[in-house]
Amino acid sequence: MTKKHSILDREGLKPAAANGLFDRRAFFKGGAALATAMTGYTIGNSAAAQQLVDDPWSRGIGNRVQAYGTPSRFESGVARILSNPNAEPRTQHGRTPHHLINGTFTPNGLHFVISHTGNPDIDPSAHKLVIHGLVERPLVFTLDALARYPMVSRMTFLECGGNSAALWSPEPLQNTAQEIHGLVSCAEYTGVLLSTLLEETGIDPRAKWFIAEGADASALHRSVPLHKALDDAMIALYQNGERIMPGNGYPMRLLLPGWEGNMNVKWLRRIELTDEPALGFYEARTYTPILPDGSAYSYYFLQEVKSFITHPSPGLALSGAGLYEISGVAYSANGRIARVMVSADGGQSWAEAALQDPVLPKAFTRFRAPWRWDGGPAVLQSRAWDEAGNVQPTRAELISRRGEASRVPRSPFAFPSQHYNGPTSWRVGEDGEVTNVYA
Amino acid sequence: MSMRSTQRLATLVVLASAAFAASAQGPGLGIPIREADVAAWDITVFPSGANLPSGRGTAAEGAVIYAQQCAACHGVNGEGGLAAPVVGGDPLTNGIDTPKRIKNFWASATTLFDFTRRQMPLYTPRTLTDDQVYALTAYLLAINDIIDEDTVMNAETLMQVQMPNRNGFKPRFPAMMP
Numbered sequence A: 001m002t003k004k005h006s007i008l009d010r011e012g013l014k015p016a017a018a019n020g021l022f023d024r025r026a027f028f029k030g031g032a033a034l035a036t037a038m039t040g041y042t043i044g045n046s047a048a049a050q051q052l053v054d055d056p057w058s059r060g061i062g063n064r065v066q067a068y069g070t071p072s073r074f075e076s077g078v079a080r081i082l083s084n085p086n087a088e089p090r091t092q093h094g095r096t097p098h099h100l101i102n103g104t105f106t107p108n109g110l111h112f113v114i115s116h117t118g119n120p121d122i123d124p125s126a127h128k129l130v131i132h133g134l135v136e137r138p139l140v141f142t143l144d145a146l147a148r149y150p151m152v153s154r155m156t157f158l159e160c161g162g163n164s165a166a167l168w169s170p171e172p173l174q175n176t177a178q179e180i181h182g183l184v185s186c187a188e189y190t191g192v193l194l195s196t197l198l199e200e201t202g203i204d205p206r207a208k209w210f211i212a213e214g215a216d217a218s219a220l221h222r223s224v225p226l227h228k229a230l231d232d233a234m235i236a237l238y239q240n241g242e243r244i245m246p247g248n249g250y251p252m253r254l255l256l257p258g259w260e261g262n263m264n265v266k267w268l269r270r271i272e273l274t275d276e277p278a279l280g281f282y283e284a285r286t287y288t289p290i291l292p293d294g295s296a297y298s299y300y301f302l303q304e305v306k307s308f309i310t311h312p313s314p315g316l317a318l319s320g321a322g323l324y325e326i327s328g329v330a331y332s333a334n335g336r337i338a339r340v341m342v343s344a345d346g347g348q349s350w351a352e353a354a355l356q357d358p359v360l361p362k363a364f365t366r367f368r369a370p371w372r373w374d375g376g377p378a379v380l381q382s383r384a385w386d387e388a389g390n391v392q393p394t395r396a397e398l399i400s401r402r403g404e405a406s407r408v409p410r411s412p413f414a415f416p417s418q419h420y421n422g423p424t425s426w427r428v429g430e431d432g433e434v435t436n437v438y439a
Numbered sequence B: 001m002s003m004r005s006t007q008r009l010a011t012l013v014v015l016a017s018a019a020f021a022a023s024a025q026g027p028g029l030g031i032p033i034r035e036a037d038v039a040a041w042d043i044t045v046f047p048s049g050a051n052l053p054s055g056r057g058t059a060a061e062g063a064v065i066y067a068q069q070c071a072a073c074h075g076v077n078g079e080g081g082l083a084a085p086v087v088g089g090d091p092l093t094n095g096i097d098t099p100k101r102i103k104n105f106w107a108s109a110t111t112l113f114d115f116t117r118r119q120m121p122l123y124t125p126r127t128l129t130d131d132q133v134y135a136l137t138a139y140l141l142a143i144n145d146i147i148d149e150d151t152v153m154n155a156e157t158l159m160q161v162q163m164p165n166r167n168g169f170k171p172r173f174p175a176m177m178p
Helices: A006-010 A026-030 A032-037 A177-181 A194-201 A226-231 A281-286 A395-402 B003-020 B059-069 B109-119 B130-143
Strands: A015-017 A092-095 A113-115 A128-133 A139-142 A152-159 A184-193 A209-214 A221-225 A234-239 A253-255 A268-274 A296-298 A306-311 A322-331 A337-343 A365-373 A378-386 A425-428 A434-437 B169-171
Touching: A128 A194, A139 A194, A177 A306, A184 A194, A184 A322, A194 A226, A194 A234, A209 A226, A221 A226, A221 A281, A253 A268, A281 B109, A306 A337, A306 A378, A322 A337, A322 A378, A337 A365, A365 A378, B059 B130, B109 B130
Parallel strands: A128 A268, A296 B169
Antiparallel strands: A092 A113, A128 A139, A152 A184, A184 A234, A209 A221, A209 A268, A234 A253, A306 A322, A322 A365, A337 A378, A378 A425, A425 A434
């Protein structure tokens, strides 16, 4: 044991928790010796040094520049996983491959999508947004008109109320972080604050809600308290700098930072101010978790504080004992992430993870913790706190309040309930394979 | 109109719309529209009954439309198939994953009317007439024993429907409710 610790000991680093977790500052202090030890998770057999050669791609002119770039052909496996690839008559989901990407924002082509009735092919020059109901002046806005309004940009995560639903299963399902947690993503959005447009329409004092509705086949509509409109709701036009893609609401969507994904109505065409909620299908029936006593939560609104480890995770096997970086994402509807703790022994002891700057409100925060795997069994977990003082519950706490599915779901894509924000536990076996366990 | 008077008019219009907006943050490019011109999109039916259209329908009429336009996905007797069942439902105390059905879960008959009119049939939404939607609503409520087979559904009777689970909900964050 002492021998295995030697690199770290030389750097004056002390374990921060049991089973190989080091102080979060280890990376920054450790310098090159640590950095070279912490590459990928699965290293091929040919890692031994060989004589270097000039490779074929270095000995001639490369490929032409593309008008719209696409990833290297070697990255074709980095893609969303689809729940309904043949578009059978039911909802379609595409999930973000969290274990195959890194950092804090999600590329647009990998951002999660849920479409209940497909993605409409909207001609932006014909699209209109109407704001009416309990306003002083009903108004219509074209996309060209909106382009003239003052805009704001912000990072925000977007999470489906049904994300991580596989973890309601009474037994852990063996799936990747993508399959389990792929219905959350994070992007930078640019658009016009809804409050700016409401200044122009005026607000009738009787208004308490607004109903947002899309131009898709389902004319999907959700009721949102007016206070969110006056806070940070945005008519988003751009995502990560380019026009929002069709699956995410082209040419405009409602963005309600931190709030349940389905409420962020895509293909937005109508906002009606009202004195009552609509009690529409998705708010009254779909995104309403049943509780153990047979009652149900409605108007969940918030995606509460949560974190999960992306590296390592199922599909990213460890190749031999040694130093690794544990990393993942944390986020909360209630502001910034304040702290993330990481455990390598199933939650018995904890070390504080480093938070990657910038730590932005209602956005992904990447956390990292140095870890030396000794080759024995380990159970990795993360737990997040937000600046409002909320803490991610343990699974036992969450289950005692919210219950557990009565049977194992037929697929990780099923939704036995919604709004799971408990922890995820990844077990590392002696063979380096990572599996999902409850701890 | 001379160039100058055009400019003056433009200035006046800008001033007028600036005066309209409480504190003009934007360029004031919203185009005024009359509520009547929003009608084609203004389909939301509220739990208070607001915006329920005129019209009527019975379960017997609904059964005919159902067989033609709905049964292929929801089953001949509502038992489900390609899409979810629209009849029956287990007690919600069976588990948090109990399938949600009209009978065991839906809080308001207005949600059923609104959803059917808005989104069904899946591939040809918003093609049903209001009478057809009333008839289908009557049919779906009748096969679930929520109304009698011969109750006519219209804007008045729909508001008298007592959904079994109407008191089954609580807001997750009461302090955030308007």
